[in-house]
Amino acid sequence: MTELQSRKRIAYLGPEASFTFLATKGLFNSNEILEPYRTIPECIEAVSEGKVDLAVVPVENALEGTVTLTVDYLFHEVDLYVVGEVLSKIQQHLMVNKAQVMNWNNIEGVYSHPHALAQCHKYLHYRFSKVPLHQYSSTSAAAKLVAEHPELCIAAIGNASSAEKYDLEIVERNIHDFHFNHTRFFVVSKKNGRLSIEESEGKPKTTFMITLPSDVSGALHQVLSVFAWRKLNLSKIESRPLKTGLGDYFFIADIIADEEEPMMKGAVEELQVLGCTVKSLGTYYTYLTPEN
Amino acid sequence: MTELQSRKRIAYLGPEASFTFLATKGLFNSNEILEPYRTIPECIEAVSEGKVDLAVVPVENALEGTVTLTVDYLFHEVDLYVVGEVLSKIQQHLMVNKAQVMNWNNIEGVYSHPHALAQCHKYLHYRFSKVPLHQYSSTSAAAKLVAEHPELCIAAIGNASSAEKYDLEIVERNIHDFHFNHTRFFVVSKKNGRLSIEESEGKPKTTFMITLPSDVSGALHQVLSVFAWRKLNLSKIESRPLKTGLGDYFFIADIIADEEEPMMKGAVEELQVLGCTVKSLGTYYTYLTPEN
Known part of the structure; x- marks a missing residue:
């Protein structure tokens, strides 16, 4: 050894x-x-x-x-x-552009990797059942999209480092369904x-x-x-x-x-x-x- | 019952x-x-x-x-x-645009879902070690890209139905590493x-x-x-x-x-x-x- x-x-x-x-x-x-x-x-x-x-x-x-x-x-x-x-x-957070922090209850789309959307299924179902979900190739790419569109009232799901990297505001923490995961x-x-x-x-x-x-x-x-x-x-x-x-x-x-x-x-x-x-x-x- | x-x-x-x-x-x-x-x-x-x-x-x-x-x-x-x-x-095939069938030995890029690229790791390593690999959100999206660019000498990896849907030519069949998978x-x-x-x-x-x-x-x-x-x-x-x-x-x-x-x-x-x-x-x- x-x-x-x-x-x-x-x-x-x-x-x-x-x-x-x-x-x-x-x-x-x-x-x-x-x-x-x-x-x-x-x-x-x-x-x-x-x-x-x-x-x-x-x-x-x-x-x-x-x-x-x-x-x-x-x-x-x-x-x-x-x-x-x-x-x-595994910790998934809901994040929005800082220009949209006041409007986040009215988001018109949620973007993330399909697995991240799946991991937050119950939260999304309960809280944003009418809001369309959009699959992106990674949680990071979704965060980038939200960062590039301050005019759109949309949210991304991802980890805290994505929020930090793209200067987004986390508006709801730990929205994943299974804890201890x-x-x-x-x-x-x-x-x-x-x-x-x-x-x-x-x-x-x-x-x-x-x-x-x-x-x-x-x-x-x-x-x-x-x-x-x-x-x-x-x-x-x-x-x-x-x-x-x-x-x-x-x-x-x-x-x-x-x-x-x-x-x-x-x-x-x-x-x-x-x-x-x-x-x-x-x-x-x-x-x-x-x-x- | x-x-x-x-x-x-x-x-x-x-x-x-x-x-x-x-x-x-x-x-x-x-x-x-x-x-x-x-x-x-x-x-x-x-x-x-x-x-x-x-x-x-x-x-x-x-x-x-x-x-x-x-x-x-x-x-x-x-x-x-x-x-x-x-x-x-699981069957992964190498496919090219029909306009590029004669040139497929000289492909300049391989496109597919990361898991499909991973499943064909040994084939790609042995056969196309110098060719850049590009990750796409799905095998189907990669096939679509190849179909839309007849002028490019590139290949996609995916199943036969992708080849059929986008009218591509399968140039090498069953290139996945593990059979019986x-x-x-x-x-x-x-x-x-x-x-x-x-x-x-x-x-x-x-x-x-x-x-x-x-x-x-x-x-x-x-x-x-x-x-x-x-x-x-x-x-x-x-x-x-x-x-x-x-x-x-x-x-x-x-x-x-x-x-x-x-x-x-x-x-x-x-x-x-x-x-x-x-x-x-x-x-x-x-x-x-x-x-x-």
């Missing part, structure tokens, strides 16, 4: 002001070089090819991407490790280590990708027995198709333990005896980014 | 020519009225409020949406049932029934949403024991945060069995005795849509 050193080049899923950018900026100090990449595979390949030291990519519940792509790419295409995990609260990002590296950043939350977590020997009834139950009798707690489990055909699966399991613990080593050995293949993404800590 | 009758109004995640539209059109005959909705919650609410009979929404690995939204909305917000499941193979859609209804469509694939499937009594180590293992000793096979399991705070979860389990079978009834009873809450989305069949 090596402590990772600074000053690093860090790829993130762009563009600038994306939710991944905010998570990346929130985690690292201003010393690092942050480089936007256009797609999740490009971010991951940049690490694999040594162009950057780390990449930050969404892995769960993100606005920007098909997140199964992150998991599948890490499983099928590269041998990289997770050195940290970032949780970022986080986007989760992986920080990936070629080296199996841990970020040398303090202020992490909770206990170390290990992610295993486990392929079962065959599609037998109860095979997953057998796998979970290996963890259960050792009192190793899973914080997440998900099955994913292997892509070799329908009916074959691998499992992503997050275990609240360090892979160097004797119980974890015993679990991996036992899984291998059972005929499972275990690919470890390593042990890492969780970081929360500040509200935005 | 009621057989659903025709002629139905069916909501789908739009716009027209979206992957959800293709899945919906592939499943139902031309008799039905297909209505595009802008977001997943709007599709689901349209069923809940009785505006339409059915809705088709992506649930796994889709291009269009944050699919956790579908699962979370069905769990938290409504009491609806799944009456059918559609699997649609499907988008999965739920057909949801107010009534717990099954689609009266023949040509379904395989055995009936039941989806349960199971809340564990508390976040105990091994609780999931206990839940799986209930299915394992009955030889009830799970085709998918995934944990989702309950949104009541970090650390609380529910599980989505797909079981290859009819919920009316005695073994399934026994399993549900036993889960309830263990303190679990079980929300059933019903038993349904799987349909494959034709290639496109």
Whole structure:
């Protein structure tokens, strides 16, 4: 296990002001070089090819991407490790041009990314049921539109940094339907280590990708027995198709333990005896980014 | 259990020519009225409020949406049932303006939705590593751009129906990296029934949403024991945060069995005795849509 050193080049899923950018900026100090990449595979390949030291990519519940792509790419295409995990609260605000602050109750259109509009469905339905919704390619592009049209009584939905960047006024905060909703990002590296950043939350977590020997009834139950009798707690489990055909699966399991613990080593050995293949993404800590 | 009758109004995640539209059109005959909705919650609410009979929404690995939204909305917000499941193979093709067919090896730009570009990462990297990629709001909008510029040597990536709609020539088929990759859609209804469509694939499937009594180590293992000793096979399991705070979860389990079978009834009873809450989305069949 090596402590990772600074000053690093860090790829993130762009563009600038994306939710991944905010998570990346929130985690690292201003010393690092942050480089936007256009797609999740490009971010991951940049690490694999040594162009950057780390990449930050969404892995769960993100606005920007098909997140199964992150998991599948890490499983099928590269041998990289997770050195940290970032949780970022999803916060959507209603914002208008400063020239229209007095009129915001009478807005004639709401502009945002389709996922952001979807995340605020109940608020919009209850509060602005007659107001047309317009889909834009990003929350940032919607904010830009509102900024460029002070004469129009329209609103955008997005995060606080969009409001700041385009000098808009937030007239209603936290209009998203589900609270406690986080986007989760992986920080990936070629080296199996841990970020040398303090202020992490909770206990170390290990992610295993486990392929079962065959599609037998109860095979997953057998796998979970290996963890259960050792009192190793899973914080997440998900099955994913292997892509070799329908009916074959691998499992992503997050275990609240360090892979160097004797119980974890015993679990991996036992899984291998059972005929499972275990690919470890390593042990890492969780970081929360500040509200935005 | 009621057989659903025709002629139905069916909501789908739009716009027209979206992957959800293709899945919906592939499943139902031309008799039905297909209505595009802008977001997943709007599709689901349209069923809940009785505006339409059915809705088709992506649930796994889709291009269009944050699919956790579908699962979370069905769990938290409504009491609806799944009456059918559609699997649609993801196929991405490279297409050019018919005026540029002879020059396609020298294309100077590739346009598509960011997810479609990501899904073809390896092909583009290997074949057109120097060619700039441009993100567009949809694969369909990218195809339209290529159609409107016969003078430019550019290409779009999208499905066959985009090529057909905008009269483009497909110059390379199936350029997506992962084959056997499907988008999965739920057909949801107010009534717990099954689609009266023949040509379904395989055995009936039941989806349960199971809340564990508390976040105990091994609780999931206990839940799986209930299915394992009955030889009830799970085709998918995934944990989702309950949104009541970090650390609380529910599980989505797909079981290859009819919920009316005695073994399934026994399993549900036993889960309830263990303190679990079980929300059933019903038993349904799987349909494959034709290639496109």
